[in-house]
Amino acid sequence: xxxxxxxxxxxxxxxxxxxxxxxxxxxxxxxxxxxxxxxxxxxxxxxxxxxxxxxxxxxxxxxxxxxxxxxxxxxxxxxxxxxxxxxxxxxxxxxxxxxxxxxxxxxxxxxxxxxxxxxxxxxxxxxxxxxxxxxxxxxxxxxxxxxxxxxxxxxxxxxxxxxxxxxxxxxxxxxxxxxxxxxxxxxxxxxxxxxxxxxxxxxxxxxxxxxxxxxxxxxxxxxxxxxxxxxxxxxxxxxxxxxxxxxxxxxxxxxxxxxxxxxxxxxxxx
Amino acid sequence: xxxxxxxxxxxxxxxxxxxxxxxxxxxxxxxxxxxxxxxxxxxxxxxxxxxxxxxxxxxxxxxxxxxxxxxxxxxxxxxxxxxxxxxxxxxxxxxxxxxxxxxxxxxxxxxxxxxxxxxxxxxxxxxxxxxxxxxxxxxxxxxxxxxxxxxxxxxxxxxxxxxxxxxxxxxxxxxxxxxxxxxxxxxxxxxxxxxxxxxxxxxxxxxxxxxxxxxxxxxxxxxxxxxxxxxxxxxxxxxxxxxxxxxxxxxxxxxxxxxxxxxxxxxxxxxxxxxxxxxxxxxxxxxxxxxxxxxxxxxxxxxxxxxxxxxxxxxxxxxxxxxxxxxxxxxxxxxxxxxxxxxxxxxxxxxxxxxxxxxxxxxxxxxxxxxxxxxxxxxxxxxxxxxxxxxxxxxxxxxxxxxxxx
Numbered sequence: 140x141x142x143x144x145x146x147x148x149x150x151x152x153x154x155x156x157x158x159x160x161x162x163x164x165x166x167x168x169x170x171x172x173x174x175x176x177x178x179x180x181x182x183x184x185x186x187x188x189x190x191x192x193x194x195x196x197x198x199x200x201x202x203x204x205x206x207x208x209x210x211x212x213x214x215x216x217x218x219x220x221x222x223x224x225x226x227x228x229x230x231x232x233x234x235x236x237x238x239x240x241x242x243x244x245x246x247x248x249x250x251x252x253x254x255x256x257x258x259x260x261x262x263x264x265x266x267x268x269x270x271x272x273x274x275x276x277x278x279x280x281x282x283x284x285x286x287x288x289x290x291x292x293x294x295x296x297x298x299x300x301x302x303x304x305x306x307x308x309x310x311x312x313x314x315x316x317x318x319x320x321x322x323x324x325x326x327x328x329x330x331x332x333x334x335x336x337x338x339x340x341x342x343x344x345x346x347x348x349x350x351x352x353x354x355x356x357x358x359x360x361x362x363x364x365x366x367x368x369x370x371x372x373x374x375x376x377x378x379x380x381x382x383x384x385x386x387x388x389x390x391x392x393x394x395x396x397x398x399x400x401x402x403x404x405x406x407x408x409x
Numbered sequence: 410x411x412x413x414x415x416x417x418x419x420x421x422x423x424x425x426x427x428x429x430x431x432x433x434x435x436x437x438x439x440x441x442x443x444x445x446x447x448x449x450x451x452x453x454x455x456x457x458x459x460x461x462x463x464x465x466x467x468x469x470x471x472x473x474x475x476x477x478x479x480x481x482x483x484x485x486x487x488x489x490x491x492x493x494x495x496x497x498x499x500x501x502x503x504x505x506x507x508x509x510x511x512x513x514x515x516x517x518x519x520x521x522x523x524x525x526x527x528x529x530x531x532x533x534x535x536x537x538x539x540x541x542x543x544x545x546x547x548x549x550x551x552x553x554x555x556x557x558x559x560x561x562x563x564x565x566x567x568x569x570x571x572x573x574x575x576x577x578x579x580x581x582x583x584x585x586x587x588x589x590x591x592x593x594x595x596x597x598x599x600x601x602x603x604x605x606x607x608x609x610x611x612x613x614x615x616x617x618x619x620x621x622x623x624x625x626x627x628x629x630x631x632x633x634x635x636x637x638x639x640x641x642x643x644x645x646x647x648x649x650x651x652x653x654x655x656x657x658x659x660x661x662x663x664x665x666x667x668x669x670x671x672x673x674x675x676x677x678x679x680x681x682x683x684x685x686x687x688x689x690x691x692x693x694x695x696x697x698x699x700x701x702x703x704x705x706x707x708x709x710x711x712x713x714x715x716x717x718x719x720x721x722x723x724x725x726x727x728x729x730x731x732x733x734x735x736x737x738x739x740x741x742x743x744x745x746x747x748x749x750x751x752x753x754x755x756x757x758x759x760x761x762x763x764x765x766x767x768x769x770x771x772x773x774x775x776x777x778x779x780x781x782x783x784x785x786x787x788x789x790x791x792x793x794x795x796x797x798x799x800x801x802x803x804x805x806x807x808x809x810x811x812x813x814x815x
Binding site: 198247 | 426434435436437438439440441442443444582583588589592595596599600601602603697698699700701702704707709711712713714715
C-alpha cells in the first residue's frame with residue numbers, strides 16, 4: 140500500500156477528511172520550501188502537493204504564475220525540487236508528497252530517470268496537469284510499477300466514459316477540479332461540486348480530492364462534507380507572496396490559515 | 410533519412426489521437442478534453458459535408474479573393490541569376506495575409522457548433538485581424554490575446570482589430586510575446602469552455618487544431634500546384650515558406666508531400682544568429698518537448714523551461730512549431746533552415762525595390778533564403794516563395810531600425 144493510500148484509508152477509518160495544501164517549490168526561495176512543508180505538517184495537513192515551477196503554467200491563474208516566476212528566478216529546477224523532497228524526508232517519513240506541475244520538465248529529464256529519482260527522493264505521487272490519460276499509456280503504469288501514484292484530474296466537463304478511463308489510470312486519489320477555469324478564480328458552486336463528486340464516487344472506488352476555489356475554513360468544510368479531501372492552493376501561495384520577505388511571519392500566516400481549515404474539517408467527523 | 414511518402418501514409422496521419430509520428434497529440438488539462446473531442450468529431454464530419462465545403466469555397470472566392478496569383482518575379486530572377494523565382498501572392502488576400510484562409514474555416518466551424526464567443530491569440534496581429542474580420546462579418550463576440558510587447562511593435566494591427574470590434578487583451582505575463590498570448594488564450598478558454606470557440610492561428614496546439622488548420626491552409630498549395638502546371642507545364646523544383654508556428658508553410662507544402670521531385674524549405678527566424686541563442690528556430694536548434702497541447706520541437710533549457718525567443722518579426726517569435734513540421738523534419742521530407750533578422754530586412758528592401766512588392770517581415774525570411782537557394786540552381790528550374798503576408802504592418806519597425814520616426 141502506498142503512503143498516500145495508507146493516509147487516506149486511516150483518515151477514512153476515522154471519518155475524517157484530508158487537508159491537502161499546494162505550494163510552489165522554490166517560492167519565495169528554494170532554501171525555504173522544506174521549512175514551509177514542515178510548518179504545514181505541524182498545522183495538521185495530511186498530504187502535501189508540491190508545485191514544480193514551469194515557465195508557461197497554462198492552467199494557472201496570476202497568483203501561481205507569479206509564484207512560478209519567483210521560483211524560477213532562483214533556478215528551481217525539477218532536480219532541485221527532488222532534492223527538497225529528499226531533505227524533507229530526513230525528518231518526515233509519514234506525510235505523502237505529490238509533485239504537481241506540467242509535463243515538459245519531466246519530459247526534459249526523461250520519464251524513467253525522473254521516476255527513479257522521484258522514488259529515491261521519497262515522492263509518493265505525480266500529477267502533470269497537461270498529461271491526459273490518453274497520452275499516459277506508458278507513463279502511468281511505469282510510475283505505478285515503481286510505487287509512484289499517478290494522479291489525474293477530473294473536471295466538470297469530464298464525461299462518465301472518461302471518468303472510468305481516468306480512474307483506471309489512477310491510484311492514490313483523483314483530483315476533481317471544482318469549476319471550469321484556472322487556479323485562483325473564485326467561482327466554486329458547492330451544490331454542483333456535491334452532485335458531481337457523488338456521481339464520481341458511483342463510478343470509482345478511489346478517494347476524491349477537490350481543488351480550485353477553496354480559500355477558507357467555510358469553503359473547506361462545505362467541500363469536505365461531500366468529498367474525501369480538500370486541496371488548497373492559491374490562497375496559500377498568495378500568503379507566501381505577501382510575506383516573502385519575512386519567513387517567520389509567513390510561517391505564522393500559513394499556520395493561521397491552515398489551523399481553522401483543519402478544525403472545520405475535523406468538526407465534520409462522523 | 411528520407412522516406413518516400415504515399416497518399417496512404419498521409420491519410421493515416423495524424424492518427425486517432427492526433428499524432429504525426431512521435432509528435433502532436435493532445436496535452437491539455439482535463440477541462441478542455443471534452444471540447445477538443447467534440448471539435449474533432451464535428452470537424453471530421455463537416456470535412457466531408459458538401460454544404461460546409463461549398464460555403465468555405467465560396468467564402469474563399471468571394472470574400473478572400475481567391476485564388477491568389479502565382480506571379481513570375483522576372484526582375485528578381487534576373488538579379489539573382491539562377492532558377493526562376495515565382496511568388497504565391499497570399500499578401501493579396503483580404504486582410505493581407507494567409508491567416509484569413511484558416512479563420513474563415515474555423516469561424517464556419519464555430520457557427521456550426523453554435524458558439525457565439527470567439528477567442529484568438531496573435532503575434533504580429535495578422536491572425537488577430539483575420540479573426541476580428543470574420544467575427545465582424547458573422548456578428549460574433551471577439552477577444553484577441555496579444556503579448557504586451559507585440560501590442561507595442563504592431564500598434565497598427567491593434568487599432569485595426571479594435572476598429573473591427575474586437576477586444577484586444579495585452580498579455581503582461583512571461584516574455585509578453587506570442588507564447589504568452591497563447592497561454593492566456595488557453596486560460597480564457599478553460600474558463601469559458603462552454604460558450605467559447607478558440608480560433609488557433611497556426612498548425613500548433615492540441616489535436617485536432619494542427620489537422621484542421623493544415624486542411625484550411627492547404628488551399629495555398631493546391632492552387633500553387635494547379636497554377637504551376639497551367640503556367641509552366643510542370644511542378645516547381647522547390648517551395649520556400651517561412652515557419653513560425655508553420656501554417657503558411659504547411660499549407661504550401663502539404664499538397665506536394667508525395668511529389669518527390671519538389672524540395673521543401675521551411676525558413677525559421679534566425680534572429681541575431683543561431684550561434685547567439687537569440688533566435689526563434691526550434692527546428693534548427695531545439696529539441697522535442699511538450700508545450701501548448703502538443704509534442705514538437707521547442708526552444709527550452711536543460712530543465713525543460715521554455716526559452717525566450719527573439720525575432721524582428723513578431724509572427725515568427727515563437728518557441729515551438731507545428732508538430733507536422735517536426736515530423737517532416739525527422740523523416741527528412743522537408744528541410745528547415747534559418748535566416749537572420751538582418752538578412753530578412755535586406756530581403757524586405759530588395760523585394761520592395763525590385764518587384765514593387767512589400768512582403769511582411771515574416772515572409773521576407775522566405776525571400777531571403779529563396780534568393781540564396783535560387784542562385785545555386787539552374788535557370789530552367791523553378792522556385793516558389795510563399796509571400797504569406799504584406800509588409801504594411803511592418804513599416805514602423807523598419808522605419809525605426811532606419812532611425813526614422815513616422
